[in-house]
Amino acid sequence: MDTESIRQSLESNGLRFTPQRHCVMAFLMEHAGHPTAAEIFQAVNRLDPRSSRATTYNNLRDLVQAGLVREVAVEGRSARFDAKGMRHHHFICDRCGKVEDVDWYDVPKPASSSLGKRILRECELIVRGLCTGCAPAKGRRRMGVETE
Amino acid sequence: MDTESIRQSLESNGLRFTPQRHCVMAFLMEHAGHPTAAEIFQAVNRLDPRSSRATTYNNLRDLVQAGLVREVAVEGRSARFDAKGMRHHHFICDRCGKVEDVDWYDVPKPASSSLGKRILRECELIVRGLCTGCAPAKGRRRMGVETE
């Protein structure tokens, strides 16, 4: 992983290696919780402001374009991001919007007849329901509200 | 379909039947193109302003809650909506963000072991790639840009 491999993946994608980009990538690789741009910006600047808000957004955009980072859109909430490591699906909580990874497994692609002239790139699964925190606890009536 | 069945589905979901709601539902049922809230607002008010922006948003929210309408989040674009008729999956164009329906077929749910205590509600497929307008036309090198 570390610095050197991040530099590799950036440069092999035509992106310069900069401290700001390194911070974003490093943070995403260490935090699988699908942070928002705002959370990433905060985390990266916690110790010593070293990246502006615009740069954080710029870099997230560039990293997504380069295919190193994935953006996950959630209805009614801000976008979330993860470092594209192992391939996986996503679970999205109906209630708190949390995004969690689901182990990858192949899903049947649509019949090419129903695709027409469209060009298929990928086929991902979105599993929806209630996350562990939001699911009613067994036994009790309703458990505490998970706000995150 | 028409007015009476819309009234039915609204009232059976505890929502009053109002002209504004009827317009939103009718528009969604006649336009399978997954319009945005702004597009719906415009369309409904084209002839004769009869719904405020706030009401359009309020009604979309209520209709989604009632399960009559579905909201589709697309990375980096505004939300899109469709009337929940026949069950289907979605195709999202990488390039122009267009959302298109894909015939429904059952997809294998994740192993319950990998779900843990989470409660699964639905399992939808998101197919990604290039839509007909954005796919390079056969023969030619690159075709005109689809901006929609």
Add this chain to the structure above:
DNA sequence: GTCCGAGATTAGACAGAATCTAAGTTAGGA
């Protein structure tokens, strides 16, 4: 039919997310 109250609508203010602008900085190749 009249009255009442919850539900619905409205204009405009507001909030949050993301992008843009224009100026300055950096870094890598000639």
Add this chain to the structure above:
DNA sequence: TCCTAACTTAGATTCTGTCTAATCTCGGAC
């Protein structure tokens, strides 16, 4: 070393969507 394109930056701006507070309207109770 110098030049230039890539990058960063603060702040303004745009765009979506929500909230507020006042008004309206529908549908049941009487």
